[in-house]
Amino acid sequence: MLPTDWAYGGWPKSGEIDIIEHVGYDQNKVHITVHTEAYNHSKGTQKGKTKVVETASTEFHLYRVDWTPYAVRGYIDDQQVFEFINEGKEFESWPFDKKFHLLMNIAVGGNWGGAEGVDPSVYPQTMEIDYVRVYEMIAK
Template sequence: MKKTKMICSMLVTSVIAASLFSCDLDETQTVTTLDNLVMQEDFDGTELNSELWSFELGDGSEEGLPGWGNNELQYYTDREENLKVEEGVMTITARKESFQGSNYTSARIITKAKFEKQYGRIEARMKLPWGTGLWPAFWMLGTDIDQVGWPQTGEIDIMEYDGSEPNVVHGSVHGPGYSGGNAVTKSYEFINDRLDTGFHTYGIEWGENYINYYVDDVLYNQITPENEDVTGEWVFNKPFYIIINMAVGGSFVGPPNADTVFPQTLEVDYVRVYE
């Protein structure tokens, strides 16, 4: 289970478009305006864009990582039952069903070897599912993972979510000496809103020696090599690729319980990258 270092809060009023945001941030933070759009995925058409995305299939055993290294319970497929592109939205659906020895199915897509980026603003507009045991994520891995392995390659979790907490998301980095339960992480909490009832934008602005975390353009965290929890090498000044998936179960969220309703769907309106 990931340790939460701090929770930032967003109080959203339902009557007027106003908000109160509270979070203790370092006044010396680096903030960069990035407006040159270099990748725009609006999920037009009726199929996943194979020039940008690939499916990762299976239960992780093909990679020597049963449960994808996290005790996850799903089998990832490329079936329409688990991933669909329709009316400008990409949906990943987790289902409770017996498939290839697993009791759940879902989908996981990556841009590895197709779109890889060093630095920029990376964001996605998403509507999240709800229920114990659901673990959707929008994240990145270093392109040298096949050579150096994890966590040396580095991992940037732009948005990670425990479906039993429908008003909280997490942003983290994993690297050598600060991975798994010791990841450098912070949580962002909506006080009177739920993330399964509407779309929100989750993003980072990433440059040399810093990563800024945003929800709906609100900056809630900055991680740099100087963070006290970065107890090893900073491995984020190199290219990474993008991953979107929805796991079922796993060490972060635990298994589904009797109250978890299936199927559950992660909806993605767009993914955009600026520099």
């Protein structure tokens, strides 16, 4: 998920929530991560968790993020894997008070996905998604 309006500035200042990341050369590792100005891989302070999912590329799984004003919690097949609690600090730590949108893509290359090179013989590739649901939290 990426910020719709980038209110706090470019990446990572306005934040990013990765409901699922999966790198082709590491087939069974699934990552759930948040990126902020204070917490990101460029500084070595990234907040995220990794879980081995043996059938990540061959079967459907349920990937979920519950995003509230208090925390971002990530789940794989209804098992909580990740929690990032709002520390109550400025936007550098918690930019997740603005509108975000979903982004589903197959990214190729880059400094992470391309770290072991890209094998052109694997193309074409597809990403198959059974469904996407979005729920709005009702404030009381």
